[in-house]
Amino acid sequence: MLSQKTRYTIRALQHLADNIRQGPVRLDAIAEAQNIPRKFLTVILSEMVREGLVVSHRGREGGYELALDPMDVRYGDIIRLTRGSLALVPCASRNAHEHCANCLPEADCRLRGLMLTLRDEMAAMLDRITLADPIAVEPPFAEA
Amino acid sequence: MLSQKTRYTIRALQHLADNIRQGPVRLDAIAEAQNIPRKFLTVILSEMVREGLVVSHRGREGGYELALDPMDVRYGDIIRLTRGSLALVPCASRNAHEHCANCLPEADCRLRGLMLTLRDEMAAMLDRITLADPIAVEPPFAEA
């Protein structure tokens, strides 16, 4: 699962992407439009500023805007930033690899093998789509 | 992330699949071979028995075996059983749909749209591979 915080982060960034090149958007405007607790959002946005994804302007007429063109912000990057990794298991992360506790030696672990492949498929999809892309809100469902 | 419990579950089932048609495997044998805390494993295996995925035999010469042919147990099913859903967000589950807290109306939520598509891709992969399939422990890495 994505944590609530990650979900808030993504929606906040989508909001900024939607308002790109229209001047800074105030925190309260984002909180209200996206239904995100105001105080929590300050933490989230400050982190995004520190990470360099968002720029902020203080004082009157202040607010936030995306630091990059929405086209250059991939969903994969956002999730990597907030969650540390795309992988479903610590030992299957390509960027932030960690050994799992109570596991087999990695060289023998089939779960890891499977999760590495899955991670790569997830990355292929999440790194193809950016904040600039339209997203079908109800994609077609092809049952197995 | 998959919880530790889900990971233990998968490895325990793999162990049973590896020992299929060789009589029941004792809990202690699984715990030792798979490096899973013994007491925790009792909880996990009892659940699998209740779910019908595993059959148990009590008493001397007792133990556990897979209830189905390994070929018929898909990884997708195991994860659905233990985690409730494959989706990364409650509202993107096909089987166990739930509304997300503090979200937009689902009809407007692009995060949901994206996560539905991702869920479907994950399902396609996880439902193709079963406990009978060989799994490359170090799959090739194709960077984006």
Added chain:
DNA sequence: ACTATTGTCTACAAAATAAGTAGAGTTATT
């Protein structure tokens, strides 16, 4: 300069979830 407005930061509190254990009970075999 002053004031209102808006973001920043650290630390904390509360709630939820996950991990693991205890221990008494049940069933089967010899």
Added chain:
DNA sequence: AATAACTCTACTTATTTTGTAGACAATAGT
């Protein structure tokens, strides 16, 4: 019987997540 397994409910503990408090810093307008 005795012993070797599994079963079940309830707990405890640890960890993570969610969210808030509150003092601080910067900027624009007057």
